[in-house]
Amino acid sequence: MQKISYRRHRFPPHIIQQAIWLYARFSLSYRDIEDLLAERGLDISYETVRRWFLKFGPAMARNLRKFRPTPSDYWHLDEMVIVIRGKKYWLWRAVDNEGEVLDFLMQPRRNAKAAIKLMRKILKKQTCTPTRIVTDKLRSYHVAFRTMGLSAEHIDSKGAN
Numbered sequence: 044m045q046k047i048s049y050r051r052h053r054f055p056p057h058i059i060q061q062a063i064w065l066y067a068r069f070s071l072s073y074r075d076i077e078d079l080l081a082e083r084g085l086d087i088s089y090e091t092v093r094r095w096f097l098k099f100g101p102a103m104a105r106n107l108r109k110f111r112p113t114p115s116d117y118w119h120l121d122e123m124v125i126v127i128r129g130k131k132y133w134l135w136r137a138v139d140n141e142g143e144v145l146d147f148l149m150q151p152r153r154n155a156k157a158a159i160k161l162m163r164k165i166l167k168k169q170t171c172t173p174t175r176i177v178t179d180k181l182r183s184y185h186v187a188f189r190t191m192g193l194s195a196e197h198i199d200s201k202g203a204n
Contacts, residue, residue, distance in 0.1 A: 045102055045105060045106055047099060047102050047103065047106070049099075054085070054087070058080075058085065058087075059095050059099060060099075060103070062076055062080060062087070062092050062095055062096075063095055063096050063099055063100055063103060065079060066092065066096050067096070067100065067104075072089075073089035073090070073092045073093045073096075074089045076089065076092045077089040077092060080092075112141075112143065113170070113171070114139040114141075114143050114145055114169060114171070115139045115140050115141055115143075116139075116171055116172070116173050116174045116175070117139060117140040117173065117174065117175045117176075117177070118137055118138070118139055118140075118145065118165075118173040118175070118176050118177070118195075119137070119138045119139070119140065119176075119177045119178075120135070120136070120137050120161070120176060120177070120178045120184065121135075121136060121138075121178070121179060122134060122135045122136070122153060122179075122181070123136075125149070130151075131151070132149050132150065132151055133149070133150050133151070133152065133153045133157065134147060134148075134149055135147060135148045135149075135150060135157060135158070135161045136148075137161065137165050145165055145168070145169060146161070146164055146165045146168055148160060148161045148164060153181070153183065154183055155182075155183040155186035155187055155190075157183070158181075158183040158184050158186065158187035159186075159187045159190055159191065161187075162187050162188075162191055162193070163191070166191075172193075172195065173193075173195045174195055174196065175195060175196045175197075175198065176188070176193070176195050176196070176197050176198070177198045177199075177203050178197070178198070178199050179199065179201070180199050180200075180201065184197070184199065185197075185199075
């Protein structure tokens, strides 16, 4: 865990952390955060909140990722169609059996190349390899697993995913 230094800052660390949390957690603007802090008697400009977020936000995100639970080795892969501005895209996603989202990928096509890209992205990001992968009956998954040489058990029954 990286130690974050708040030295030479006028406000205490818990106020800085609260402002960053408000911005990252809710879809608020810097000016909204300024107003929320003003209601609590703190005179902090929106520019200060922006600088705090740019300075401390990435380090806080890295620290939070380290405490994230490790995913299980049973993965569920699926895809769904999304229409954006009248054009179809496929959202490929991988979830472990506890509901933790491993990764996702947006592609204009639903083919083996996209399935291979998703699997490479997931395996590169995750530290462990799966022992069981549950998919729907899309044949692209079979091609991707064969191409990558995965030894995980592949379940592709209709109701399993």
